[in-house]
Amino acid sequence: MAASSAASAQAPSIEVLARGEADRPHSAVVRFGADKPLRLDSGAVLTPFQIAYQTYGTLNAARSNAILLCHALSGDQHVANVNPVTGKPGWWETLVGPGKPIDTDRFFVICSNVLGGCMGTTGPSSTGPDGQVYGLGLPLVTIRDMVRAQAMLVDHLGIERLLAVVGGSMGGMQVLQWAASYPERVFAAFPMATAARHSAQNIGFHEVGRQAIMADPDWRSGRYLEEGLSPRRGLAVARMAAHITYMSDTSLHRKFGRRLQARDDRTFSFDADFQVESYLRHQGEAFVDRFDANSYLYVTRAMDYFDLAADYGGVLANAFKGGRTRFCLVSFTSDWLFPTADSRAIVHALNAAGAPVSFAEIVTDKGHDAFLLEEPELFAIARGFLDAVARTLGVS
Amino acid sequence: MSDRSAVLDLTMRGAALGDSGKRIDLLMVADMVAPGSRVLDVGCSDGELMELLATRRGCDARGIELSREGVNAAVARGLAVIQGDADVDLADYPDDSFDYVILSQTIQATRAPKKVLEHMLRVGRRAIVSFPNFGFWRMRLDLLLNGRMPRTDNLPYSWHDTPNIHFCTIRDFVALVDEVGARIESAAALDAAGQKVRFTAPWWVWNLLGEQAVFLLTRK
Numbered sequence: 001m002a003a004s005s006a007a008s009a010q011a012p013s014i015e016v017l018a019r020g021e022a023d024r025p026h027s028a029v030v031r032f033g034a035d036k037p038l039r040l041d042s043g044a045v046l047t048p049f050q051i052a053y054q055t056y057g058t059l060n061a062a063r064s065n066a067i068l069l070c071h072a073l074s075g076d077q078h079v080a081n082v083n084p085v086t087g088k089p090g091w092w093e094t095l096v097g098p099g100k101p102i103d104t105d106r107f108f109v110i111c112s113n114v115l116g117g118c119m120g121t122t123g124p125s126s127t128g129p130d131g132q133v134y135g136l137g138l139p140l141v142t143i144r145d146m147v148r149a150q151a152m153l154v155d156h157l158g159i160e161r162l163l164a165v166v167g168g169s170m171g172g173m174q175v176l177q178w179a180a181s182y183p184e185r186v187f188a189a190f191p192m193a194t195a196a197r198h199s200a201q202n203i204g205f206h207e208v209g210r211q212a213i214m215a216d217p218d219w220r221s222g223r224y225l226e227e228g229l230s231p232r233r234g235l236a237v238a239r240m241a242a243h244i245t246y247m248s249d250t251s252l253h254r255k256f257g258r259r260l261q262a263r264d265d266r267t268f269s270f271d272a273d274f275q276v277e278s279y280l281r282h283q284g285e286a287f288v289d290r291f292d293a294n295s296y297l298y299v300t301r302a303m304d305y306f307d308l309a310a311d312y313g314g315v316l317a318n319a320f321k322g323g324r325t326r327f328c329l330v331s332f333t334s335d336w337l338f339p340t341a342d343s344r345a346i347v348h349a350l351n352a353a354g355a356p357v358s359f360a361e362i363v364t365d366k367g368h369d370a371f372l373l374e375e376p377e378l379f380a381i382a383r384g385f386l387d388a389v390a391r392t393l394g395v396s
Numbered sequence: 397m398s399d400r401s402a403v404l405d406l407t408m409r410g411a412a413l414g415d416s417g418k419r420i421d422l423l424m425v426a427d428m429v430a431p432g433s434r435v436l437d438v439g440c441s442d443g444e445l446m447e448l449l450a451t452r453r454g455c456d457a458r459g460i461e462l463s464r465e466g467v468n469a470a471v472a473r474g475l476a477v478i479q480g481d482a483d484v485d486l487a488d489y490p491d492d493s494f495d496y497v498i499l500s501q502t503i504q505a506t507r508a509p510k511k512v513l514e515h516m517l518r519v520g521r522r523a524i525v526s527f528p529n530f531g532f533w534r535m536r537l538d539l540l541l542n543g544r545m546p547r548t549d550n551l552p553y554s555w556h557d558t559p560n561i562h563f564c565t566i567r568d569f570v571a572l573v574d575e576v577g578a579r580i581e582s583a584a585a586l587d588a589a590g591q592k593v594r595f596t597a598p599w600w601v602w603n604l605l606g607e608q609a610v611f612l613l614t615r616k
Binding site for chain 2: 328344348352354356357358359360380381383384385387388389391
């Protein structure tokens, strides 16, 4: 007891570490002042604001080997380095690194924290120009706003055209938005396990999560940080519910079945008797330490609002007309959050627009999260696609 | 899932190779395509024909392939290939989106060959279809002498587990072309040695001597 409290006095908790990232992250930061305001879809103007980002590899002399990675809802910019908050490996180290399919020996890889996030890019836990934490005072942001901010970062890095933009889930939404908004700046697009619009079912799940957060008395109408509080229970429930949607019936069953957690029989109580309950509680707890509840509200809302076709007269193909970006899409058979039909709808639109597109549905029982896991089929396709793109652009 | 590409390999095992090691049947198909065209290759396998069309004919080639192995291999070649099925996915392509739609050694494995052919001629201005000819003399002889469904080195499946559910002869195919209201612009047959059948002969000769056939069709 004494030893552990001594240790915790030396090493700040994950929660404290995470809180510190909002304004002063362990990442490169670019700050945009009053001369470079960000005009948001809501009509609001965000200024000043900052973007926190990580890079891997070296930008070549021709500035032609840059790949932008877009992270998902609960991700961050720490793709392939030890996360400064959790101490865990980067979330895409399976795919990104020296000799990996997204090979940092060849490519200059960029990943930034999304607008509305809590890892150093301006979000609701950031300190606003008045010295106060934004909280709900931050205007709502959209996927397109996130991409606008990323484009400003890419400008800042002096990169005219990206070799590829890559991402899964919400990251895939950003990839699609990039190809639609800046077709001449995206040579290749690799969206996986994603959709061109968020479904009613998915908006429904997000609303459950948000209501759980807002129902927590410690949420304090969004002003919990000023009071030194955090709606931990609400955010944990949100994460638990969401986590189920990232897996599949089969993968949950294989992992836990109906097995009991460290007990021989049911306790006839509401303890976490089942392993699956214990696992979800753990997932919820681990998440609240590192993620800001208001960020969860903002970023889920951005996904809900995403409907790419709506910005192009209701016809998705129009979003890609005239562009020369080449696409590769991947979906997973057991993903019921972003099912294959969503990817096929994008493929049909790209075909109608005459865009070069490849598509593969990967057989796996790991559900939506498959894009983050060791999935050899995905790696083979990613490697093949990016190799071919690099050859075309003369990137060695 | 990989049944169809397996069929392709087995069907073409005896196919002769051309000057540069390319399969003659693919070279024949490629010869029918005007340079610089937009081409959709349905059942493109690992993209060999697409690559041939892109590099030798300067075509903008797209593919549909059922097997994941085929899609992976084609994507790694830098080709645009969609995992899909001729029976299902052709319906989603807009009218007139290609100059040519190619169906190579696949029509006999489709559920609805007539519908597939109609979609090909809707999506593309021209269609190119190659298929194994069930009217080939060895097939006929096999059935006549043995009284069993023919099995050859190139088509080794038993009747009950073959993916080739809609075999036809050259004559059958010509009748189908007529039925869907298409016109035959050109046609060729390959004999068992993979050489062109050099006949300006009537259909029944082709139908007897051709082990495979290739047709170039247009709308009437």
